[in-house]
Amino acid sequence: MTHFFKTLISRPPVWIAACIIILCILPFTLSDSWTSIATEIIIMSLAACALNLMLGYAGMVSFGPAGLYAVGAYGTALVMTKTSAPFIVSLIAGPIMAGAVGCIVGWFCVRRSAVYFALLTLAFAQIIWTIIFEWYGFTGGDNGIVGLPTPDILFPIRNSYYFSLLIVLVALFVLWRIINSPFGKTLQAIRENPNRVEFIGANVKRYQLAAFVISSTFLGIAGSLYGVFSGSVFPDYAYWIKSTDMLVVCLLGGIYTFVGPIVGSFIYILLSKIIAVHTMYWMLFLGIIVVFLVLFMRSGIAGFVSEKLYSSSQSDKDASEVTE
Amino acid sequence: MAGQALSGLSVGMVLFLIAAGLSIIFGTLKVLNLAHGTIYMVGGFLCYWLTSTLSGVAGEGAFWIALLVAPVLTAVIGGIIEVALLRRIYAEEMLYQYILTFGLILIFGELCKLIWGVGYHTVSVPWPVDGKVFIFGMSFPVYNFFLIGCGIIVFAGLSILIRYTALGSIIRAVTFNREMANALGINVPKVYTGVFMLGCWLAGLAGTLMPPMSVVALGTDMAVIIDCFIIVVIGGLGSLSGAFIGALILGLLNAFGIYIIPRLAVAFGFILMIIILTFRPWGLMGKPE
Numbered sequence: 001m002t003h004f005f006k007t008l009i010s011r012p013p014v015w016i017a018a019c020i021i022i023l024c025i026l027p028f029t030l031s032d033s034w035t036s037i038a039t040e041i042i043i044m045s046l047a048a049c050a051l052n053l054m055l056g057y058a059g060m061v062s063f064g065p066a067g068l069y070a071v072g073a074y075g076t077a078l079v080m081t082k083t084s085a086p087f088i089v090s091l092i093a094g095p096i097m098a099g100a101v102g103c104i105v106g107w108f109c110v111r112r113s114a115v116y117f118a119l120l121t122l123a124f125a126q127i128i129w130t131i132i133f134e135w136y137g138f139t140g141g142d143n144g145i146v147g148l149p150t151p152d153i154l155f156p157i158r159n160s161y162y163f164s165l166l167i168v169l170v171a172l173f174v175l176w177r178i179i180n181s182p183f184g185k186t187l188q189a190i191r192e193n194p195n196r197v198e199f200i201g202a203n204v205k206r207y208q209l210a211a212f213v214i215s216s217t218f219l220g221i222a223g224s225l226y227g228v229f230s231g232s233v234f235p236d237y238a239y240w241i242k243s244t245d246m247l248v249v250c251l252l253g254g255i256y257t258f259v260g261p262i263v264g265s266f267i268y269i270l271l272s273k274i275i276a277v278h279t280m281y282w283m284l285f286l287g288i289i290v291v292f293l294v295l296f297m298r299s300g301i302a303g304f305v306s307e308k309l310y311s312s313s314q315s316d317k318d319a320s321e322v323t324e
Numbered sequence: 325m326a327g328q329a330l331s332g333l334s335v336g337m338v339l340f341l342i343a344a345g346l347s348i349i350f351g352t353l354k355v356l357n358l359a360h361g362t363i364y365m366v367g368g369f370l371c372y373w374l375t376s377t378l379s380g381v382a383g384e385g386a387f388w389i390a391l392l393v394a395p396v397l398t399a400v401i402g403g404i405i406e407v408a409l410l411r412r413i414y415a416e417e418m419l420y421q422y423i424l425t426f427g428l429i430l431i432f433g434e435l436c437k438l439i440w441g442v443g444y445h446t447v448s449v450p451w452p453v454d455g456k457v458f459i460f461g462m463s464f465p466v467y468n469f470f471l472i473g474c475g476i477i478v479f480a481g482l483s484i485l486i487r488y489t490a491l492g493s494i495i496r497a498v499t500f501n502r503e504m505a506n507a508l509g510i511n512v513p514k515v516y517t518g519v520f521m522l523g524c525w526l527a528g529l530a531g532t533l534m535p536p537m538s539v540v541a542l543g544t545d546m547a548v549i550i551d552c553f554i555i556v557v558i559g560g561l562g563s564l565s566g567a568f569i570g571a572l573i574l575g576l577l578n579a580f581g582i583y584i585i586p587r588l589a590v591a592f593g594f595i596l597m598i599i600i601l602t603f604r605p606w607g608l609m610g611k612p613e
Binding site for chain 2: 059118126127244247251283287289294
């Protein structure tokens with residue numbers, strides 16, 4: 001029997017299928033408020049995985065994912081409210097705008113060394129925030145845009161959940177394929193040693209820019225989904241604190257595994273819902289969590305668990321070899 | 325117009341103090357201290373706290389005591405950060421240093437909120453720099469000239485320290501090659517702590533000098549750190565004169581920007597940064613990589 005479970009654990013498709021089935025049944029067992037939290041977790045998973053394409057796989061430390069997330073959200077919201085385009089068009093418009101803005105921002109950010117990349121991403125996200133915040137006539141300033149005309153079909157919260165789940169699953173699958181493609185492998189090689197990749201003849205800056213644009217587009221999808229789900233968009237989406245959320249989610253789950261950010265977003269959002277209710281100083285806890293993770297648990301929870309699993313299955317294998 | 329230029333230059337000088345600290349720390353430790361603006365903000369709160377508690381005892385002298393004490397306190401905080409946290413992760417990837425200092429923004433921001441609340445605080449302009457002077461029939465606040473003087477003195481002092489003193493040559497040696505300096509018997513960890521404290525002292529000094537011109541409030545840290553990033557992109561990270569020139573340019577741009585388009589004054593600095601990145605990506609005073 002234990003042998004049966006061991007083989008189960010070592011088969012990712014079984015796991016993924018089980019998770020998807022659980023996610024599909026979930027809304028029937030949850031109240032509306034918990035379904036809404038589950039939707040938040042699902043959307044955050046996508047945002048964090050999109051960020052992690054840069055952070056964990058390409059080794060580019062971006063402090064401004066929230067800027068592009070907000071471009072996606074505002075793109076969709078603006079097309080929805082200012083034009084009479086069908087819903088699906090506005091839903092696609094957000095990510096496309098995020099990708100386009102990501103292309104411009106990324107071009108500047110990859111021009112200098114890694115240090116400048118970090119500070120420029122933060123600076124550009126703050127520009128985006130400032131533009132959204134100050135441009136009252138177009139973006140509504142700090143009032144945001146409320147009461148988005150979302151189609152009736154999304155109205156019971158359960159439908160909204162399934163809609164988000166479907167899009168996020170497809171997006172995650174595409175991201176996973178990108179990461180495991182030759183392109184993704186090149187990014188990982190750049191993370192390990194950019195000079196060597198340059199010597200092979202690959203244009204490192206161009207690869208980094210491509211990673212930036214892809215990551216921005218998927219952040220845009222997440223932002224756009226969140227805007228549709230909550231029915232409103234606010235400048236806060238672009239603020240640096242939102243970027244912190246995404247970074248902590250990645251770090252908490254573990255940046256060197258694909259599932260890390262997903263695990264991270266599950267734990268982080270549950271934790272924030274539980275702790276933030278009881279304290280005004282949630283950010284203080286957050287800061288302490290960040291410092292703790294950096295000092296003591298750099299591979300995150302998923303990294304930690306997979307190390308343990310790997311080493312235990314290794315030792316089992318060794319043990320069985322000895323008995324044989 | 326002249327008044328705008330003067331206030332732009334004096335804000336530029338304060339920004340120079342912060343950017344210089346950021347730059348020196350990066351040059352020597354190779355750490356980008358994202359929490360540098362937060363140290364500046366802590367300096368501002370300490371200035372407010374010291375002047376308001378000491379004004380009963382020392383009267384007008386309270387600000388001057390704060391000017392001496394607050395930067396030292398921020399330097400001590402910096403020392404604790406370096407020894408207790410940063411030192412543990414120099415060997416790790418850069419990623420973790422960025423994220424650690426990013427976490428410090430949250431911690432120190434929340435501690436300020438916990439201690440001093442969410443309100444705005446002001447500090448009055450201290451005697452004897454509180455008056456106005458008349459030049460060509462126009463009046464200018466003396467405090468602006470005082471700030472410019474402070475900036476120039478610090479710039480000169482730092483340049484002399486780094487170029488002509490024994491301590492400066494040790495710092496330069498560690499900056500140039502850490503391992504070689506270590507092999508020559510220089511206590512590298514001590515130099516790291518010292519330089520980090522110096523950077524935080526500068527940020528604290530800026531934080532103490534700014535409140536009479538502006539307000540002490542939460543959130544000023546992020547505005548200031550973005551300005552510093554623009555300055556180091558313009559001037560080149562690690563270059564003291566680059567920080568000086570970048571700060572002057574940004575100070576003037578912001579001052580005249582508010583004059584022209586109040587709401588989007590920030591845009592001018594960003595536009596300049598984008599121009600520099602496009603045509604001279606290594607900065608005005610930097611060398612091509």
